[in-house]
Amino acid sequence: MTVxxxxxxxxxxxxxxxxxxxxxxxxxxxxxxxxxATAALCAELSRPTQSVQLENRFxxxxxxxxxxVARTTRxxxxxxGRQLIPTDSNEFRIRLSHSTASxxxxxxxxxxxxxxxxxxSTREGTVQHLTVQLTxxxxxxxxxxxxxxxxxxxxxxxxxxxxxxxxxxxxxVDVESHAIQEAYQPYQLRAITAQGEANWKPGLGQPLYTHKxxxxxxxxxxxxxxxVRDGNIHCGYLYGRQLEPNRTYRSYCAVLGxxxxxxxxxxxxxEYIDRTRVRPLRLQIQYNSWFDYAEGVDAKRFAxxxxxxxxxxxxxxxxxxLSAYVIDSxxxxxxxxxxxxxxxxxxxxxxxxxxxxxxRNAGSKLGLWISPGCLFGAQSAIGxxxxxxxxxxxxxxxxxxxxxxxxxEARMVELTRTGCAFFKLDGLFGHYITRNFELHGDRYGIAAxxxxxxxxxxxxxxxxxxxxxxxxxIYYLAAGTQRLMQLFGHLAEADPNIYIVISNGAYLSPxxxxxxxxxxxxxxxxxxxxSDRTGELVYRDGKYYELWQTEHTQFPLCSLFNHExxxxxxxxxxxxxxRYLYMNLSRxxxxxxxxxxxxxxxxxxxxxxxxxxxxxxxxxxTFGRVRxxxxxxxxxxxxxxxxxxxxxxxxxxxxxxxxxxxYSLILNRETGLxxxxxxxxxxxxxxxxxxTRGLKSEYQFGDTLHLTLQPREIRILSFDTQRRDWNALxxxxxxxxxxxVAPKPIPxxxxxxxxxxxxxxxxxxxxxxxxxxxxxxLRAGDAVQWTKPARVLSATxxxxxxxxxxxxxxxxxxxxxxxxxxxx
Numbered sequence: 001m002t003v004x005x006x007x008x009x010x011x012x013x014x015x016x017x018x019x020x021x022x023x024x025x026x027x028x029x030x031x032x033x034x035x036x037a038t039a040a041l042c043a044e045l046s047r048p049t050q051s052v053q054l055e056n057r058f059x060x061x062x063x064x065x066x067x068x069v070a071r072t073t074r075x076x077x078x079x080x081g082r083q084l085i086p087t088d089s090n091e092f093r094i095r096l097s098h099s100t101a102s103x104x105x106x107x108x109x110x111x112x113x114x115x116x117x118x119x120x121s122t123r124e125g126t127v128q129h130l131t132v133q134l135t136x137x138x139x140x141x142x143x144x145x146x147x148x149x150x151x152x153x154x155x156x157x158x159x160x161x162x163x164x165x166x167x168x169x170x171x172x173v174d175v176e177s178h179a180i181q182e183a184y185q186p187y188q189l190r191a192i193t194a195q196g197e198a199n200w201k202p203g204l205g206q207p208l209y210t211h212k213x214x215x216x217x218x219x220x221x222x223x224x225x226x227x228v229r230d231g232n233i234h235c236g237y238l239y240g241r242q243l244e245p246n247r248t249y250r251s252y253c254a255v256l257g258x259x260x261x262x263x264x265x266x267x268x269x270x271e272y273i274d275r276t277r278v279r280p281l282r283l284q285i286q287y288n289s290w291f292d293y294a295e296g297v298d299a300k301r302f303a304x305x306x307x308x309x310x311x312x313x314x315x316x317x318x319x320x321x322l323s324a325y326v327i328d329s330x331x332x333x334x335x336x337x338x339x340x341x342x343x344x345x346x347x348x349x350x351x352x353x354x355x356x357x358x359x360r361n362a363g364s365k366l367g368l369w370i371s372p373g374c375l376f377g378a379q380s381a382i383g384x385x386x387x388x389x390x391x392x393x394x395x396x397x398x399x400x401x402x403x404x405x406x407x408x409e410a411r412m413v414e415l416t417r418t419g420c421a422f423f424k425l426d427g428l429f430g431h432y433i434t435r436n437f438e439l440h441g442d443r444y445g446i447a448a449x450x451x452x453x454x455x456x457x458x459x460x461x462x463x464x465x466x467x468x469x470x471x472x473x474i475y476y477l478a479a480g481t482q483r484l485m486q487l488f489g490h491l492a493e494a495d496p497n498i499y500i501v502i503s504n505g506a507y508l509s510p511x512x513x514x515x516x517x518x519x520x521x522x523x524x525x526x527x528x529x530x531s532d533r534t535g536e537l538v539y540r541d542g543k544y545y546e547l548w549q550t551e552h553t554q555f556p557l558c559s560l561f562n563h564e565x566x567x568x569x570x571x572x573x574x575x576x577x578x579r580y581l582y583m584n585l586s587r588x589x590x591x592x593x594x595x596x597x598x599x600x601x602x603x604x605x606x607x608x609x610x611x612x613x614x615x616x617x618x619x620x621x622t623f624g625r626v627r628x629x630x631x632x633x634x635x636x637x638x639x640x641x642x643x644x645x646x647x648x649x650x651x652x653x654x655x656x657x658x659x660x661x662x663y664s665l666i667l668n669r670e671t672g673l674x675x676x677x678x679x680x681x682x683x684x685x686x687x688x689x690x691x692t693r694g695l696k697s698e699y700q701f702g703d704t705l706h707l708t709l710q711p712r713e714i715r716i717l718s719f720d721t722q723r724r725d726w727n728a729l730x731x732x733x734x735x736x737x738x739x740x741v742a743p744k745p746i747p748x749x750x751x752x753x754x755x756x757x758x759x760x761x762x763x764x765x766x767x768x769x770x771x772x773x774x775x776x777x778l779r780a781g782d783a784v785q786w787t788k789p790a791r792v793l794s795a796t797x798x799x800x801x802x803x804x805x806x807x808x809x810x811x812x813x814x815x816x817x818x819x820x821x822x823x824x
Contacts, residue, residue, distance in 0.1 A: 052119060054128050054147055058154035059258045061147070063091075063132075068115045070132050070145060072178060075215065079154065079260040082213035088179035091132075091145055092160050093236070095172040100240050100447040100475070106171060109136060114143055126151040140165035155257030155272055157220075161250050164243045171447075174236030175219060175254035182211040185228040186266075186552040192473045194464035197433045198523040204477065205509025207269050207554050208233055214259030216269040220276075221252035222485075222509035223478040240447025240475040264669060267625070270510075270556045274624055277513040278492065281558055281590050283323075283620045284499050284517070285613060286367060286422065290328035291568050291595040294819045295377060297330040298347035303358035308598040310362035317610035317732060320617065321363030324422040324499065326593070327355060328369040334381035338388035341381070341407045342370060342415075356419045367422025368415065372408060372484070373397050373436075373505060375427030376763070393438050394458040399428060399480030400438060400446050409487045416494040423491070424501045424593075428484070429477060431504040432525065433764075436460040437469075438476040447475035477507075488515040501561050501591060508547070508555045518591040520561045521547065526762065528564060531786045533572065533580040534712050538656045540564060542634040544587065549628065557641075558588050558623045566595040567609065569803035570602045571788070573740050574733075577605065578688065579714040581612035586641045586652035586716065588626025592616065600803055604736040611732040615687050619643070619650050619718070625672050629665055638663045638709060644672045646680065649719040655709035665705045667719075673701050682719035687729045691715045743802055746774050746791040753790075753798045753806065757814050759822035768806070768822065776800045 051073075053062040060076040070091045075084040090110040097106045114134035122129045130147040144161040160175050185208055191201040207218040208226050217235050218226050224237040235254050243249050259268030274281065287309055289297045306325045313319040331352070333345035344350050352366065359366045371378045373396040374385075386392040391401025398404060412423065429435050436459040442448035449472045457463060464473065484502075491498050502512065503520040512519050524543040530536035540562060547553040547560075565584045567577065585592065596609070622643035629651075631637025636657040642665075643650060649672070655661050667673055678701040686692050694707065699719060707715065718724055748754065749772040756769040761780075769777040770790060776798075778785040788801040796808040807815045814822040 052121065052130060054130055054149040054156065056128075056149055056151045056153075059149075059156060059256075061149075061156060061256070063130075065116055065119065065132075069112050070116060070134070071111070075213070075256070077213050077215060077258045079258050080214045080262070082262075084180055084182070084210060084213050084215065086178040086180050088232075090174075090177040092143070093174040093177040093234075094162070094170060096139075096168045097171055098167075099169055100171060100449050101442070101451060103451060107139070107168075109139065109141070110177070111145075113138070114141075139168075141168075153275075154268070155255050157253045157255055159251050159253045161248050162243060163248045164245060167245055168243045169447075170239045170241065170243050170249065172225075172236055172238050173251050174234050175251050176217060176233060176235040176256070178233050179231055180210060180233050181231045182213065183217075183228045183231070183233040184209055184211060185226070187554060189551055190467070190470070191465075192467075192470050192477075194430075194435050194437065194460045195433070195462040196465065200430070200432075200435060200505075200507070200522055201551070202474075202477065202507045204474070204507055205511045207510070208235065209262070209265045209269075211262055214262040214265050214268065216257045216259065216265050216272070217255070218511070219252050219254050220511055220514060221478075221481070222507075222511045222515075223474070223481040224252070224509075224511070225474065238447075238471060238474045238478055240478070241445065260675075261669075266554065269554065270625075273510045273513055273556060277559075278488075278515050279497070279499075279517060281624050282499075282517075283590050283592070283617065283623075284422075285320075285592045285616070286322050286324040286326055286364075286594065288326045288328050288369075288424075288593050288595055289330070290369075291566060292597045293330065294328075295330040296818065297327060299349065299354045302327055302355055305598050306358045306362050306364075309594075309596070310364075312598070312601075312606040313610050313613070314363070317606060317735075318728070319610045319613050322594075324365050324367040325355075325359045325362065326367035326369065326422060326424065327352075328424075329371075329377040329426075331368065332378060332381075334378055336384045337381045337407075338384040340411065341385070341404075342378075342411045351418060352415075352420075365421035366419060367424070367499075368420050369424045369426060370412070371427035372399060372425050373427040373429065375431055375504070378427075391438075391444060393436055394460055395434075396427070396430070396436055398438050400441065400444070400476060400483050402444055405483050405487065409490055412487065413490055413494050416491050416498060421495060421497070422499045422501075424503055425506075426503040428502060428505040429480060429507075430460070431763075432523070434460050435505060437464060437473045438479075439472070441476060441479065446479040447472065449475075485515050499591075503561060508553055510555050513556075513559055518559045518561045518589070519555070520563075524563075525780070526563045527780075527785065528566070531784060533576055534656055535786075536564075537580060537583055537654060538633045538636075540584075541587075541639060541654070542632070544628060545632050545634070545639065549632070556624070557626045557628075558590050560587070560589050561591050561593070562587060562589060563593070564595070565592070565612075567601065567605060568595065568597040569600050569801055570605060570740060571742075571801045571803060574604050574608050578608045578611065578733075579716075581608060582615065582688070582716045583640075583652055583654055583714050585612055585616045586650065588623040588641055588643050590620070590623055602736075602738075602740070604739055607732045607735045611687070611729050614729060614732070615716075618724075619648065621645055621647075622649055627672050629671060630663070642672050644674060644677070644719075646674055646677050647721050649673065649682065651705065651717045651719070653707065653709065653715045653717070655711065655713050658711045660711060661709050663705075663707050663709055667699055667701060667703050667705065677701050680721055682721060683723050685718050685720070685724045685726065686716055687718065687726045688716050689730075689733075691717060743789060743791065746789075747772060748774055748790065748792050748798065751792055751798070752795070752808055753792075753814070755824055757816075757822035757824055759816065759820045761820055766820075768816065770798065776804075776806075 062074040064073045071089040114136045118133040128149045132145040134143045142163040148157045187206040189201040190203045205222040259265040333343045356366045390404035391398040500516040501518045528536035528540045626643035630639035640653040776790040790800045
């Protein structure tokens with residue numbers, strides 16, 4: 001209990017009185033009577049107070065402590081003037097057991113099972129701290145609730161500390177648990193699947209909101225399990241590990257934030273993510289070797305492409321140096337990782353010095369592709385690692401295995417310290433089709449539930465798609481996520497400016513951005529399907545629409561990795577490439593990885609590429625607020641992207657249909673304009689000549705754009721408070737007079753190449769069909785990817801689109817582009 005200073009003073013006064021002369025006793029008696037009254041009042045105040053609160057200019061949270069129980073009684077949003085009054089409140093909720101493998105009933109405790117011991121309030125600089133100490137004597141548990149509120153932040157953090165006298169397994173902890181009828185959960189899906197193409201939707205680490213009072217809620221942990229059920233808000237996560245006796249466990253922080261309007265709570269939440277992300281959003285433009293050389297990359301080829309890109313984009317066309325040049329799969333020696341993982345193969349110097357030098361000479365840095373789970377080209381290394389005691393699960397490595405993850409972390413930190421400034425981590429908990437889970441985590445201290453498992457079940461078994469196994473699967477995802485967070489933290493210590501992308505097998509939680517820079521969009525192929533650029537855009541933008549509008553995924557588009565733009569052949573006009581590139585870049589992601597083949601690009605291709613990248617540079621300040629507008633691309637509806645700051649904005653618009661369409665767009669807050677922009681006047685312009693036709697020269701907040709879009713038309717519109725000068729981009733547009741002219745298909749009737757050829761690419765079945773009228777049809781499974789013209793070079797060679805060489809081999813098989821081996 002808090003000790004009263006006056007009571008301490010009284011004790012000293014009584015002792016002092018014994019030593020005083022008799023003539024002062026009368027005065028002392030009066031003083032003593034006063035102090036006794038003061039002491040009685042202080043003793044009353046030293047009991048837990050009836051109400052405490054934290055407040056700044058954005059929010060106020062009030063807690064009652066009557067009956068010795070802590071409860072939130074009111075949350076006031078000082079931005080929108082509304083308030084939340086929970087009809088019931090548990091400041092926390094925990095679920096305990098002696099083992100996740102036990103059939104005994106769990107023990108569920110809430111704040112009402114604990115008595116308040118003490119309440120203290122302190123301040124450190126601009127941060128208010130409130131701590132409530134509690135005890136559950138029946139279970140010999142001590143708890144401490146900590147609330148932190150910064151004077152300058154529109155959100156409050158809260159965490160729980162637990163100390164147990166005996167060994168308990170903490171199965172789940174809810175750091176916030178309240179009955180709030182207006183709470184809602186925008187993302188409703190849960191598909192934690194082991195098997196299923198494009199069906200990986202765990203729903204972990206998603207925020208919650210309230211309808212009438214503009215608030216957002218969540219846990220600062222990507223694997224959190226936040227949900228609203230029967231009007232009750234639960235912000236917590238599954239843990240499944242033992243609380244060591246007399247050792248304090250600290251939970252991840254809950255966050256409660258304010259929006260000035262409940263309709264725009266998502267915007268406020270994204271602003272919170274932007275303020276708390278591990279590194280500021282930045283425009284990371286880089287080259288990746290995969291679509292250039294695939295597994296055939298080596299030090300000389302890589303350096304050749306680096307030199308060509310720097311010469312064409314930077315030296316000749318004035319683009320800024322790329323952020324990184326990345327060696328994709330093909331650099332690692334997978335023969336034996338029993339002692340050191342991710343060793344360099346003989347195609348590169350042992351320390352990658354030549355490749356680092358090539359990037360440095362281009363004013364850039366080296367990046368690497370790594371598969372933490374050892375998928376794809378790294379899978380052959382798993383056997384020796386398993387034999388050496390590193391934790392493997394069928395069919396890949398465990399993200400929670402201490403031996404393997406320690407080895408992986410040590411190697412990645414070493415690579416970072418020697419100059420690797422970027423990592424693409426491809427294959428964490430699986431990939432596009434298959435995921436895998438630890439079913440026997442008890443061997444290294446994470447949750448196991450053998451009572452659930454039928455005989456013969458493996459970590460990627462299709463039977464695991466059943467939701468009855470979800471808790472076990474989440475225990476593994478949470479443990480693996482926690483270990484990855486530690487790894488990312490150590491990489492940031494080695495290089496505070498490192499750039500990290502998590503790709504296949506990750507999941508879309510915005511709280512990843514407190515640890516990494518971008519996340520793969522998950523349920524999409526790496527190659528955008530489509531027979532032409534319109535088809536490619538519709539495929540990828542259809543996936544964006546699915547995330548943003550259909551599924552209501554709460555993740556900022558500015559930090560999505562989308563595996564584009566791609567340019568590996570000279571096969572389209574400047575205007576076609578330009579509009580595809582602008583539309584692609586208008587998605588607003590700060591991570592732009594170029595999948596290009598420098599040797600195939602012509603001068604006019606380089607012109608367009610430099611132009612698009614310079615446009616992205618000019619509008620990048622808006623990317624943090626990008627959003628979609630319009631309809632569903634897959635339904636041939638007009639759509640696009642838009643992003644704004646107070647000084648500038650842009651709108652991209654695409655009509656993917658074969659018919660002219662009338663389209664209108666109101667420039668208001670729903671479109672992304674800021675409330676502070678209501679008095680601004682924006683000058684309309686476009687980097688592409690003709691795109692402003694039929695439109696006014698100036699626009700303000702609340703105005704409507706009215707356009708007639710021609711079939712398959714793309715328009716790019718820019719809005720600036722100061723007149724925009726596009727002369728540098730216009731110079732690039734006019735730099736090369738020559739343009740692409742498509743070759744005519746040449747009939748190849750009777751040639752041995754005719755028919756359908758089958759092969760594997762990215763572990764998936766593909767085929768290429770050559771028709772007698774001179775066409776090549778590429779399919780992934782049964783889905784057509786593209787149809788392109790082919791012509792005969794010789795009795796054994798056919799070239800597609802004057803770029804992709806197909807060569808018949810003596811054994812009757814076919815070599816495709818030097819990358820794939822196909823048979824009929």
